[in-house]
Amino acid sequence: MSQNIEALARKTVREMTPYMSARRLGGSGDIWLNANESPFVNEYAIKSDRLNRYSTCQPDELINAYASYAGINSQYVLTSRGADEGIELLIRAFCEPNKDKILYCPPTYGMYAISAQTFDVEAKQVPLTAEWQLDLDAIGQSLDAVKLVFVCSPNNPTGNLLNRADIEALLDMTANRALVVVDEAYIDFCMDASVVDLLDKYPNLVILRTLSKAFALAGLRCGFTLANPVVIELLLKVIAPYPVPVPVADIAVEALSEIGLARAKTQILDLCANRAYLQAGLGMLPGVHVFDGYGNYLLVKFPDGERLFKALWDNGIILRRSPVENCIRISIGNRDECEKTLAFIRQQLEQ
Numbered sequence: 001m002s003q004n005i006e007a008l009a010r011k012t013v014r015e016m017t018p019y020m021s022a023r024r025l026g027g028s029g030d031i032w033l034n035a036n037e038s039p040f041v042n043e044y045a046i047k048s049d050r051l052n053r054y055s056t057c058q059p060d061e062l063i064n065a066y067a068s069y070a071g072i073n074s075q076y077v078l079t080s081r082g083a084d085e086g087i088e089l090l091i092r093a094f095c096e097p098n099k100d101k102i103l104y105c106p107p108t109y110g111m112y113a114i115s116a117q118t119f120d121v122e123a124k125q126v127p128l129t130a131e132w133q134l135d136l137d138a139i140g141q142s143l144d145a146v147k148l149v150f151v152c153s154p155n156n157p158t159g160n161l162l163n164r165a166d167i168e169a170l171l172d173m174t175a176n177r178a179l180v181v182v183d184e185a186y187i188d189f190c191m192d193a194s195v196v197d198l199l200d201k202y203p204n205l206v207i208l209r210t211l212s213k214a215f216a217l218a219g220l221r222c223g224f225t226l227a228n229p230v231v232i233e234l235l236l237k238v239i240a241p242y243p244v245p246v247p248v249a250d251i252a253v254e255a256l257s258e259i260g261l262a263r264a265k266t267q268i269l270d271l272c273a274n275r276a277y278l279q280a281g282l283g284m285l286p287g288v289h290v291f292d293g294y295g296n297y298l299l300v301k302f303p304d305g306e307r308l309f310k311a312l313w314d315n316g317i318i319l320r321r322s323p324v325e326n327c328i329r330i331s332i333g334n335r336d337e338c339e340k341t342l343a344f345i346r347q348q349l350e351q
């Protein structure tokens with residue numbers, strides 16, 4: 001007998017479209033510059049001697065290693081399955097479903113809205129300005145029932161940094177009303193722009209970080225939420241009992257060791273050089289505009305972005321469509337990948 005299992009699911013879940021990650025979108029080819037992953041493959045030894053035991057909820061060694069890297073006290077650090085889980089935990093801990101709201105500023109990372117939707121939390125949008133900065137006046141007028149304001153710097157997909165003074169103004173504006181979550185997933189590529197030093201001054205500041213980008217560990221699923229201990233304690237109430245698998249903690253600690261940090265630094269420099277190469281090469285092509293980017297990706301405007309995206313896709317160069325008209329987001333790969341991508345685009349535009 002057939003059963004309508006789908007009808008048992010929550011209405012929101014039945015009706016929602018899941019986040020279309022680069023992996024879900026598929027594609028086939030040799031050059032994958034669509035998920036802002038690192039091209040570097042680093043080796044780690046995997047130990048199996050503790051796998052019969054549950055892991056610690058927040059392994060001390062990992063928390064201390066990240067706190068030291070971020071230059072903060074370890075009470076300010078929570079680790080989770082990627083920064084994505086941090087987003088989810090914040091919404092679960094701070095937003096009452098069907099009552100409280102989050103606010104975010106498109107064009108930006110898609111998961112703030114999707115995570116809110118899965119918990120029946122409304123997501124208000126206040127678009128970035130024409131310069132892709134915060135529209136503080138419009139945000140100020142939209143704060144009713146908002147508990148979390150998500151901003152992203154460097155912003156994905158535009159690549160620009162948000163003005164530090166605007167972030168401070170936002171923190172002042174939302175004091176005692178809402179938390180400001182600054183997503184710094186790409187900050188390792190421009191560490192001076194971090195607002196981590198503001199954590200002590202603003203108890204409503206939360207920062208998201210990850211090992212997925214500059215540390216070349218997207219497959220590890222390890223991220224961090226940095227916030228004052230009151231926020232961290234609240235998040236610990238809703239996190240799963242064993243969120244960090246033992247091998248994940250071991251590898252992450254190694255990545256954050258002195259040797260691991262030195263290697264990450266070299267790889268960051270390498271990627272920044274490739275970014276400069278791609279930016280200069282694309283910038284010379286007629287009708288092409290490359291926006292200044294501070295992460296491991298560039299947003300590029302072409303005369304006919306959709307046609308070019310398809311031509312690249314059909315030829316095994318998989319990039320990411322962007323919501324900004326005629327723009328394609330290109331992750332920075334190794335030099336060979338950057339050269340091939342540039343050569344293909346040059347040849348297409350010359351046709």
Ligand SMILES: Cc1ncc(COP(=O)(O)O)c(C=O)c1O
Pocket residue numbers: 035036081082083084085109152156183185209210211212218221222223
């Ligand atoms: C801005 C931004 N925040 C968060 C994430 C998620 O990071 P993680 O892999 O740590 O979940 C991404 C991934 O692409 C991102 O672009």
